[in-house]
Amino acid sequence: MNHTTTHDETTLRTVLDGWKAAVDGHQPDLVAARFTEDAVFQGLRPYSVGRPGVAAYYASQPLGMTADYRVLETRRLADDLILGYLEVDFTFTDRPTVNVNLSILLRHTDEGWAIAHYQASRLR
Numbered sequence: 001m002n003h004t005t006t007h008d009e010t011t012l013r014t015v016l017d018g019w020k021a022a023v024d025g026h027q028p029d030l031v032a033a034r035f036t037e038d039a040v041f042q043g044l045r046p047y048s049v050g051r052p053g054v055a056a057y058y059a060s061q062p063l064g065m066t067a068d069y070r071v072l073e074t075r076r077l078a079d080d081l082i083l084g085y086l087e088v089d090f091t092f093t094d095r096p097t098v099n100v101n102l103s104i105l106l107r108h109t110d111e112g113w114a115i116a117h118y119q120a121s122r123l124r
Contacts, residue, residue: 064093
């Protein structure tokens with residue numbers, strides 16, 4: 001297992017910047033498009049598999065919610081797999097910020113890099 005490389009972190013940030021833009025814009029279908037067709041998704045509710053579950057999760061989030069992330073670690077697990085570990089602050093217009101730790105696994109597909117696994121945990 002290799003440690004963080006600049007290339008891997010850049011790849012991770014490229015995918016996450018697209019995810020963040022879609023989350024911030026309350027565009028659940030565009031959020032889901034950042035995931036693989038068979039992605040395992042664990043937000044702060046029961047998990048789902050596939051893009052429809054991701055889209056439904058983000059469609060249920062309130063307008064005005066935004067996400068700010070900080071990359072803590074990346075690991076290249078295989079040529080087509082990058083693990084990312086992050087802190088994410090989800091900010092709302094009418095309630096306190098929700099802080100989560102997020103593990104994601106990016107997989108390289110025919111369409112490029114996409115999120116194959118997403119697990120959020122509230123640790124604080």
